[in-house]
Amino acid sequence: MSKRNNYFFEIIFLPIVIIIFLVISITTYNIQITKKQLNSQITNKKIEYLENQKKVVYNKVQFINSSIKIENSKIEEKLRLKLKEKIQNAINITKDAYKENKNLPKGLIKKILVKRLSFLNYDKNRGYYFIIDKNNRFLNHPLKEFNQKDMTKFLDKENNNLIDELRHSARQAEIGFVKYYFVKPEDTTKEYLKLTALTYFEPLDIIIGTGEYLDVLANELKNDFITKLKEDLDLTNYIFILELYNIKGGDKYAKMLVNNNRVDLGGEYLDDRITDSKGNFFRKEYLSVLKENGEGFISYWYKKPNNDEHKQKLTYFYLNKEWNWIVASGFYLEDLELHINELKKESDEYLKKLISNSIFWGIIFSF
Numbered sequence: 001m002s003k004r005n006n007y008f009f010e011i012i013f014l015p016i017v018i019i020i021f022l023v024i025s026i027t028t029y030n031i032q033i034t035k036k037q038l039n040s041q042i043t044n045k046k047i048e049y050l051e052n053q054k055k056v057v058y059n060k061v062q063f064i065n066s067s068i069k070i071e072n073s074k075i076e077e078k079l080r081l082k083l084k085e086k087i088q089n090a091i092n093i094t095k096d097a098y099k100e101n102k103n104l105p106k107g108l109i110k111k112i113l114v115k116r117l118s119f120l121n122y123d124k125n126r127g128y129y130f131i132i133d134k135n136n137r138f139l140n141h142p143l144k145e146f147n148q149k150d151m152t153k154f155l156d157k158e159n160n161n162l163i164d165e166l167r168h169s170a171r172q173a174e175i176g177f178v179k180y181y182f183v184k185p186e187d188t189t190k191e192y193l194k195l196t197a198l199t200y201f202e203p204l205d206i207i208i209g210t211g212e213y214l215d216v217l218a219n220e221l222k223n224d225f226i227t228k229l230k231e232d233l234d235l236t237n238y239i240f241i242l243e244l245y246n247i248k249g250g251d252k253y254a255k256m257l258v259n260n261n262r263v264d265l266g267g268e269y270l271d272d273r274i275t276d277s278k279g280n281f282f283r284k285e286y287l288s289v290l291k292e293n294g295e296g297f298i299s300y301w302y303k304k305p306n307n308d309e310h311k312q313k314l315t316y317f318y319l320n321k322e323w324n325w326i327v328a329s330g331f332y333l334e335d336l337e338l339h340i341n342e343l344k345k346e347s348d349e350y351l352k353k354l355i356s357n358s359i360f361w362g363i364i365f366s367f
Helices: 002-101 106-118 162-170 214-230 282-293 334-366
Strands: 129-132 138-140 176-184 187-201 206-213 240-244 251-259 269-271 295-303 310-320 325-332
Touching (some): 002 187, 002 206, 002 214, 002 325, 106 129, 106 138, 162 176, 162 187, 162 206, 187 214, 206 214, 282 295, 282 310, 325 334
Antiparallel strands (some): 187 206, 240 251, 240 325, 251 269, 295 310, 310 325
């Protein structure tokens, strides 16, 4: 009887036990392999996603910087064309005034010319004409302290001798150009870079000039640039720009010029003591990176567009020294989690199917 039972066990139950063991072993192995593959996929997906997104935001920021360089390169070119036209008008008026009054004393002709040119102020009186005589004196200037003043030894903040620069340029061509630093009529406390067009009129031995401050035209270009960015409502092209006042930080270290994600911040001054929702001084962090490297990626928590949720974000910051702007663009890591969750969901479905198939075939082969 015992032999019959052993025989029955070996013939009937042992194969079933072996099959079940094999099914469990193979299934377990496949589950482990699948999990390893999933972990590998997740790791690769993280690397791939981060690298791709970093390239995207980097390219967005560098596109803005390239556009700034192009616009900046046009500033002097546009200004030269404008000033050339203005000084040509002055040349024509000077020639006419001299021709009409050449029988008068030269001193009187100069006074007539001063009066005529004074009527030609432009750009809301910001643009004006000046005359320098053979004694290096301004015969007319909107700032009274410079009228009739001997400018022979006048140096700008870069130690350039103004008269030497003007006379050298005026004798090189009918219309010459020179850059130097000079005060503005509305701000005599600081010197600004100025481009001046000038000409030498030999019959009266005078230099006639007119100029414009480069920051004025630059500010006009900046305003146009920001206006165009504000009109772009596509959040996939998300860029924000700060005008930097103090790279060391502090209260009002910068002003938000444009941020399509946070329109409410437009025009507001920023304080580096503000933290993100996790208590990180992220503004201090990116200022430190910009000060040291001029660019870099910073991770922090920030509000997502169209909702009040704060999510982890990785942002690329770049310091544009031409306009003293901080240009930045970033992406939310939550978007990566969505991709990873999809992978996990697909893996879970595969494992469920694998286990179901293993149980099914295990039962089939058992019988």
